[in-house]
Structure formats: structure tokens, C-alpha cells
Amino acid sequence: QSSLVHIALACEGVSSKDEKGVLTSLLLNEVMGKGPNIKWSAGSNRLQRAAQAVADGPCLVSSFNLHYTESGLFGVHIMCNNNDTHKVVKAVWNECS
Structure with missing residues (x-):
């Protein structure tokens, strides 16, 4: 049984009809951390760093x-x-706020 959650x-x-909203949300996605750029790496986006700091x-x-x-x-x-769920979710939530 896995201990990962x-x-x-x-x-x-935003709707795909909202061109400005789409561009803004794409930029936000890039800034927050859409995932690793290198296959199978953990990446180093701001959300990842916040989570790793407490996990x-x-x-x-x-x-x-x-x-x-x-x-x-x-x-x-x-x-x-x-075991890290509460700490990690709180850190990520705070980073998004």
C-alpha cells in the first residue's frame, strides 16, 4: 500500500472565448509552476519549492x-x-494566496 496521496x-x-483571460491564466500557470521542463525531474517552480521546504x-x-x-x-x-499532507497543502495554499 502506497503512502503517497x-x-x-x-x-x-476562464473560458476559451476570453482571449485576454486565457493569456493571463497561461502566464499565471507559467509563473506558479506548470511542472518540470525535464522529463521525470521534480522541477523547481515556486509551488514545488514551497512544498519541499516543509515536506x-x-x-x-x-x-x-x-x-x-x-x-x-x-x-x-x-x-x-x-504524513506531509497538511503541511504541504498549507504551504502551497499560502503560496497561491
Whole structure:
């Protein structure tokens, strides 16, 4: 049995019809950390750094950004050790605030 947990924190994003909103959310996704640029690496985005600063075990954090016709979805995917869940989620939440 794995001790790793997956957590998604998400909110409503922008519609693909909103060109300025799409560009803004794409920029935010880049700034927050869309994931590693090197395959299988942990990356070093700001969300990842915030999580690793408080985690005792391995963790991986990346933002995601989806655009649909009527709405969108913007959020963060967290994978961490079960024992680190509260600390990591709090650190990532604070970084997003």
C-alpha cells in the first residue's frame, strides 16, 4: 500500500472565448509552476519549492490550466507523503494566496 496521496486544489478558470483571460491564466500557470521542463525531474517552480521546504518526504507540485468553451479550470496538483499532507497543502495554499 502506497503512502503517497494525490490532491487537487482547483477553481473556476476562464473560458476559451476570453482571449485576454486565457493569456493571463497561461502566464499565471507559467509563473506558479506548470511542472518540470525535464522529463521525470521534480522541477523547481515556486509551488514545488514551497512544498519541499516543509515536506519531510518526496513531493511533487504543479499547476494546471484548462480552457473550455463556457468556462475553465485552474488549479494545483499535489503529490506527497501522507504524513506531509497538511503541511504541504498549507504551504502551497499560502503560496497561491
